[in-house]
Amino acid sequence: MMKFVMFKKSLEEGVSPIYLFDGEEEYFKERGEDMLKERYLSEPSLNYTSFNGENLKGSEMISLVRGAESFPFLSEKRLVKAVDFYPTEKEYESYLKSYFENPQESTILLIMNSRAPKGKVMDLKKIKTVTHVDCSKADDETVMRWIFTQFKRAGISVDAECCERIARYCLSDMSRVAGETEKLKAYALQGGVITAQVVDDVVYRDTDYKMYELTGAIARKNYTAYLSVMNELISKGVDEMNILNGVCNYFRTLFEIVAMGRSDADTANLLGQKEYFVKKQRQQAMMMSKQRVKDCYLNVFNAINDVKNGKISQTGALLCVNAAIFFGA
Incomplete structure (x- = not known):
């Protein structure tokens, strides 16, 4: 198992044929999928397939295996994703074991799970060919370090107090942290400085942030x-x-x-x-x-x-x- 913060570095040593991303932090899972697409898929529209795991029951799992066994077209790899996929031990033995023991080298099978499984299911983390990436919520120190790195890469000065303030205002929710960090980067521009006052002026907090989401939904007519x-x-x-x-x-x-x-x-x-x-x-x-x-x-x-x-x-x-x-x- 590896923490998500180590995932990008692990790709420098090569890609695994099967990944299991699980945990409640959706930002990590979405970012991990984007990394795989950017690095290995030349033609995403032709080499990407997604399945809803809730629809894959019994023999329907054969469609997932067939998708994974297909070869990429004008691309180094093919990416097949299954969301909320919890096969039982019997289903694994009947439909998946053969592929998991000998996965297609030109395919990346990405399983992204969020919720706790219902009933007794196969523990995919124990399978040798599966690389487990922990996408649970990051601790505050990791979030602050991520914020600081984003500003540093953008040529923007920020101190630890401001990074802590951003993380606190966003409740260390990485989706919110990422969005607010991008907003601050656009506000400060390259060579700028992020101060505590800027954070207070720009970053939405708790109820304020929800009100922003509310009015944003009005603008989108959603x-x-x-x-x-x-x-x-x-x-x-x-x-x-x-x-x-x-x-x-x-x-x-x-x-x-x-x-x-x-x-x-x-x-x-x-x-x-x-x-x-x-x-x-x-x-x-x-x-x-x-x-x-x-x-x-x-x-x-x-x-x-x-x-x-x-x-x-x-x-x-x-x-x-x-x-x-x-x-x-």
């Missing part, structure tokens, strides 16, 4: 993602009024940006915001018409006033706002 984040916020004790205020502030800012009709720099000065944020918010506003942005803002604003005047409950107001934003009700 109602399912919006509901998921909204329900998570409510489950963590955030009341409907706070959500309404967050959505109202979001649309108010978008409306102010499009209504001013000025450059990002001028708008940032007038609103007292960073130019970087104005640019990003303008991009979101451009996904909707100016009238649509205004209508959404007034709708949320009026709903909040109705709550304050006792005309409607917070829950009712939020339901009405959701309907208006996504369905034009």
Whole structure:
């Protein structure tokens, strides 16, 4: 078994025919898959196949084996991925053992598991041809070291305190850490310096970050993602009024940006915001018409006033706002 931080270095010595990536850190698994594709696949569209492990039961596992036994086309390797794949010992003996004992040299079989298996299953980690990569959450020190390395490679100065602050604000969730680090790199640019104040201004924290996800889902018109984040916020004790205020502030800012009709720099000065944020918010506003942005803002604003005047409950107001934003009700 190896920790994910050693995976990239291990590729310098050669690739294994079968990998098992397991653990709760999705970023590590996605990054590991990208590394394999970048290094060994010349034509990913022709040499990549993905299977949902939940659909591979009994004899259906033969399709996975056939995919792995296929030869690559105009590429050094072929990559076959199986997600959440937990064969039983009987299934392994009947359908997989032959391949696992003598895997195709030109194929990389990548098994990516997240959840705990249900019932008794084959322990793939014990198979000699399987390289087990531990993708569990990294400790804080590893996360901080990763952050520091990313800034160093980008030519940006940062101290240990700022790295610790970024990790803490992101709860050491690597997907969040990676996203916020990229945002900070874009903000500072090469030769820049990351300070504690910059981290506080740029990095989203806890509820703030969830509100960012919520408004991002609105911009993408993804109602399912919006509901998921909204329900998570409510489950963590955030009341409907706070959500309404967050959505109202979001649309108010978008409306102010499009209504001013000025450059990002001028708008940032007038609103007292960073130019970087104005640019990003303008991009979101451009996904909707100016009238649509205004209508959404007034709708949320009026709903909040109705709550304050006792005309409607917070829950009712939020339901009405959701309907208006996504369905034009």
